[in-house]
Amino acid sequence: MQAGEAGAxxxxxxxxxxxxxxxxxxLGGLATRDGRRVRAGKLFRSGNPACASAADLALLRALRLDMVIDFRSSGEKSPQERAFGEAFRWVATPVLEGSMSMAELMPRMLGGSPAQMEAFMLEVYGDFPRKYQAAFGGFLKAAEAGGNLLYHCTAGKDRTGFASLLLLAGLGVDADAIMANYLASNHWNRDFNARMSARAAEGGVDPEVMxxxxxxxxxxxxxxxxxxERDYGGMPAYLADVLAVDVRRLREAYLAE
Incomplete structure (x- = not known):
């Protein structure tokens, strides 16, 4: 897989x-290694949808979502999100419980360096396949049902990015396309990141550390x-033997000829 530029x-x-x-x-339109494509209008990834505007809710309802899977922990949620839960089948599947709350992150950022924060993120990603098999395996088992599915975390990039890796790998999407889809969060979150950086700076956090x-x-x-690769022998073995995913069902549900 090749790296892309942050703002590309x-x-x-x-x-x-x-x-x-x-x-x-x-995710519709992404190509698989055998020349098929992911069906449009079936699989969606995003940042937190729970504070959607009225117009946003109308668009989301038009997607006819069968399920919305939320990888955030309880500490990342707010009472203002209740209306979204009443409008959709919203399933809590927490990953990184406590680790991504501002109460946890702020001391790290105030006392840390950019190199330390990058090391923290590398550790988080290394932990995803080891520590959160139940959450990500449950996500993929839900996808096997073949419904219209939206999955998200706060910014739709880390937990959602790893979930997308598993899902797209199971569908047979090319590795470079998976990486390109992952790196695209830097483009789509550009304004969001600027707002978050400015807010953190008001609290004394160096934007370069954040x-x-x-x-x-x-x-x-x-x-x-x-x-x-190191701990489980590669992606096919991880999906089949560790997460018990039926990739045949995934492909039947979400790939077009």
């Missing part, structure tokens, strides 16, 4: 611009891939 314009993944929901993309937490890097996803 993505070449894959159809974005759906909303008022209050960042990084919402349809940058490794806001951006995605090829090295992050590669840390997950290295862990899967």
């Amino acid at each position: 314009k993505p070449v894959q993944g159809a974005a759906l611009p909303l008022d209050n929901v960042v990084n919402l993309r349809d 940058r490794p937490l806001l951006e995605v890097k090829a090295a992050y996803l590669e840390a997950s891939l290295h862990a899967i």
